[in-house]
Amino acid sequence: MKKIMVRRTETVRLTSAAQPLYAPAMQL
Amino acid sequence: MTTADPAVLDRPVTLHHLTFLDEGDEVTVGRPDNDTYIHLPADGAALIRRLAAGDTPHQAADWYHREYGDTVDMADFLATLAELDFIAADAATAAPPPAVRWRRLGAVVFSRWAMAGYAVLVAAMCVVWVVRPEFVPQYAHAFYTPSLVVVMLTLFVGQFPFLLLHEAAHALAGRRIGLNSRLRISRRLYFIVFETSMDGLVSVPRRSRYLPILAGVLADAVATAVLVLTAAAVGGVVAGACLAIALTNLLRMLWQCYFFLRTDLYYLVVTVLGCTNLHTASRDLLKRRVLRLLRRPVPDAVPVGEADRRAARWYSWLLPLGYVALLFSLGYVVIPSLVHVVVEVVDRIREQAPLAVVVDSLVVALLVFGQFVIAGVLALRQRRRTRTAAAHT
Numbered sequence: 095m096k097k098i099m100v101r102r103t104e105t106v107r108l109t110s111a112a113q114p115l116y117a118p119a120m121q122l
Numbered sequence: 123m124t125t126a127d128p129a130v131l132d133r134p135v136t137l138h139h140l141t142f143l144d145e146g147d148e149v150t151v152g153r154p155d156n157d158t159y160i161h162l163p164a165d166g167a168a169l170i171r172r173l174a175a176g177d178t179p180h181q182a183a184d185w186y187h188r189e190y191g192d193t194v195d196m197a198d199f200l201a202t203l204a205e206l207d208f209i210a211a212d213a214a215t216a217a218p219p220p221a222v223r224w225r226r227l228g229a230v231v232f233s234r235w236a237m238a239g240y241a242v243l244v245a246a247m248c249v250v251w252v253v254r255p256e257f258v259p260q261y262a263h264a265f266y267t268p269s270l271v272v273v274m275l276t277l278f279v280g281q282f283p284f285l286l287l288h289e290a291a292h293a294l295a296g297r298r299i300g301l302n303s304r305l306r307i308s309r310r311l312y313f314i315v316f317e318t319s320m321d322g323l324v325s326v327p328r329r330s331r332y333l334p335i336l337a338g339v340l341a342d343a344v345a346t347a348v349l350v351l352t353a354a355a356v357g358g359v360v361a362g363a364c365l366a367i368a369l370t371n372l373l374r375m376l377w378q379c380y381f382f383l384r385t386d387l388y389y390l391v392v393t394v395l396g397c398t399n400l401h402t403a404s405r406d407l408l409k410r411r412v413l414r415l416l417r418r419p420v421p422d423a424v425p426v427g428e429a430d431r432r433a434a435r436w437y438s439w440l441l442p443l444g445y446v447a448l449l450f451s452l453g454y455v456v457i458p459s460l461v462h463v464v465v466e467v468v469d470r471i472r473e474q475a476p477l478a479v480v481v482d483s484l485v486v487a488l489l490v491f492g493q494f495v496i497a498g499v500l501a502l503r504q505r506r507r508t509r510t511a512a513a514h515t
Contacts (some may be wrong), residue, residue: 095195100202101425103150103159103324104399108386110288110338111313111377114492118295122255 131179131196136210137203138217140174141325142167148427149396150324151208154302157321158206161398161427165190169199170208220302226297231291232333240344242513247347250354257365259372265426266362271482273366274489280367281374285316288374291341292318292386295334310383310499311448312456314493328393335389336501339375346371354491382444396429403430404438412440460490 143150151166152159165186171184183196203209210216232237249256265273293303301322308317323331349368353361381388384401392400403426413420426434467483474481 095198096192096197097195098162098169098202099425100160100162100166100206101399101427103152103161103321104392106320106323106389106400107308107317107340107384108289108292108335108389109308109310109315109317109384110285110316110342110374111310112285114300 130200131183134178135173135200135203136213136216137170137208138210139219140170140208141322142171143325143327145328146194152322152325153206153208153217154322154325155220155492156207157302158208159321159324160206166199169194170505172204173203209489217299221300222297222300222302224294224297225300227295228294231294232298232337240340243347243351244343247350250350252352257354259346259365259369263362263365263369267359267365272484273288274486276363276366277370278489278493280363281370284342284371284374287345288338288341289318291337292320292334296323299330299334301326301334307500308504309497310380310385312452312494312497313377313383314500323389324398328396331393332390335393338386339378342371342459346375349398372397380444380448382441383448393434397433398427398430398434400430400437402426403434404441407434407438408441409423453465456494 137152139155141150141152144164147164148161149164150159150161151167151170153246168189169182169186172185173179178183179196179200183194186192186194196244200209266276267273289305292307296303296318299321303318303320303322305316305318306360308315323334346368349364351372353364353368356364378385378387379494381391388401392398395459397403402424406424406426410420464487467480467487471480
């Protein structure tokens, strides 16, 4: 008896990260 | 339904709406309304197609025997389909193809004319950079005003509309090709991230996946161009704020290079290499290497595709390197910065500095610590959810 093997696909999470803040003024 | 009942094999099975993507020896089959997708051999997918066409499981098994000269364990296969929730109780409850909103907007935003417009904006930004090099993003742009609290608030608050723009671009590029998505807040290591879940991406041909994957970085580039061009046009404090936010955009684009955190760039690499689950394959290979080194029992490898197995041989070495580099920055930059903030706030309170200065310091401390507290809370919630899910299985 042949068993059919299945694999769940990888989750797709497209991300963008809030940049951490690590604690003279520019003259323009 | 109970597949143990032999009579079940003589009745047609009602399946929810499923999608099929043939990729050589393997087929990706999925239920788009609840985002459940699997890879299975082509003969297994053919069996599902027979069931969907109205064959009883027995008829499908007979067809399989004629086609492949082998006897398939149909009861086991039906149990798998039931576990995946691919089988509906009856035709009335079978999920139809899901409606996808905003498709038209997605088509407009990523039309050829729109893309040409984005290219003009980015080219104009490059011209400004050549003619006026002071507009090229640099560290000093963050400090466009002497008040560090204003700087912090600009950087912290100013980045959120652009985070949402990045994710909206992913979502619209997905909807343009009929894929639904969900937005949520999560974390990667100690980074708070906005993420668009688009599991259905595996159900479209690989060449159609590039735009949804790259749409976020494209949006970042266009937004940066608009900010730089605005700064060049108006000058003054508005220009300062624009360049400070443009700097955070650039840092976020560079953050995508941390592909071991499964960033957009990771999914791009996976798509180019023809992989299906490179991260899992690599982590598993790494774990078994470590166990072998420690002379501990080594479990069997998790089942993965051939492309994943090939790529995992080199990608698995990059995983620990990436984590070490990031943890080094945690110890070298983040923790000393946090200690510095605490010491300075305590010193000012102890020295009885003017109230405005103390409040100023406390706001900065709140912003700096707040982001890590939020990342920690998200990690704990994720851990609790994983444990609850494990307890239910």
